[in-house]
Amino acid sequence: MRDILGKYISSIDTLKIEPRMLTTNTLILAEQGAGKTNLACKIRNFVIDNDVPTLYLDFSNSHEEEIELRYKDENFNYIRFEDNEEFQNAFDALIAEKKHIYMAVDPSHFGTKRDVRSNLTKTLQKQELIDGYYYFFHDIESLNGFYTKFEDFLLYMLNFLNIKKYGLTFLAQPHTIFESPQIKLLFTFLFLGKCTNFNYFNTADLKKMPKNRFFYQYRTDYHTLLFNDIKSKMVDVDEYVYQEQ
Numbered sequence: 001m002r003d004i005l006g007k008y009i010s011s012i013d014t015l016k017i018e019p020r021m022l023t024t025n026t027l028i029l030a031e032q033g034a035g036k037t038n039l040a041c042k043i044r045n046f047v048i049d050n051d052v053p054t055l056y057l058d059f060s061n062s063h064e065e066e067i068e069l070r071y072k073d074e075n076f077n078y079i080r081f082e083d084n085e086e087f088q089n090a091f092d093a094l095i096a097e098k099k100h101i102y103m104a105v106d107p108s109h110f111g112t113k114r115d116v117r118s119n120l121t122k123t124l125q126k127q128e129l130i131d132g133y134y135y136f137f138h139d140i141e142s143l144n145g146f147y148t149k150f151e152d153f154l155l156y157m158l159n160f161l162n163i164k165k166y167g168l169t170f171l172a173q174p175h176t177i178f179e180s181p182q183i184k185l186l187f188t189f190l191f192l193g194k195c196t197n198f199n200y201f202n203t204a205d206l207k208k209m210p211k212n213r214f215f216y217q218y219r220t221d222y223h224t225l226l227f228n229d230i231k232s233k234m235v236d237v238d239e240y241v242y243q244e245q
Helices: 036-049 085-096 119-124 127-132 146-160
Strands: 004-008 014-016 026-029 054-058 078-080 101-104 134-138 168-172 188-192 213-219 230-237
Touching: 026 036, 036 054, 036 134, 036 168, 036 188, 036 230, 078 085, 085 101, 085 127
Parallel strands: 026 168, 026 188, 054 101, 054 134, 078 101, 134 168
Antiparallel strands: 004 014, 004 230, 188 213, 213 230
8 A cells, every 4th residue: 555655854753644535635735846746646646546546637738748757657547628529428438437537628618607617617527526536636837817717616616525425636836715715624734845925824934845845734533513623744755756667
């Protein structure tokens, strides 16, 4: 089981991913080069090892040859979203076989009005995905207009996640949208790496972090009358390198 993320800074203990990760939402915020992809790969490996199919959404609309080698293991099935029947048939075939899917997506396919669901949104909310898949949302680049459109989608997901069996991991560069109290409720907080403005995180310490070191915040899994307590630790994430067979 590939369940070790890395080592705590304050002790010799290792940080292991627990099964609750499969149903908990994770937010990874960091600038380019800080280690978001490395951490996401390790989470993806854990989900795959638990026999849960994954849907990895790449919102920079990458061509297959542009995708990092560490994703291109035996579970890599690339597809590009198109708003047509041919795509839907190919996508449905992958879902029917419970394949792990890496889908390149142009965010312009999202709707521009809150009360209108685009075909992209409808695709992401297929019942088979809601019932059986763990999602990754990866904003590899801060695309123009992405957050304006995606904010509506995230708020819609407040209801969407109530009926979803598994959780999701969202990777993004720091942005003020993540200071929204409503959006914060979507996630267990997992902050990784550096940021240019400490106000995004209410701490200046994150600006000084080296690559693959992150500020790990999580909600405790015991219930209180209000929200569960938030615990915080500094962790160095092990580098994951995929070797082609």
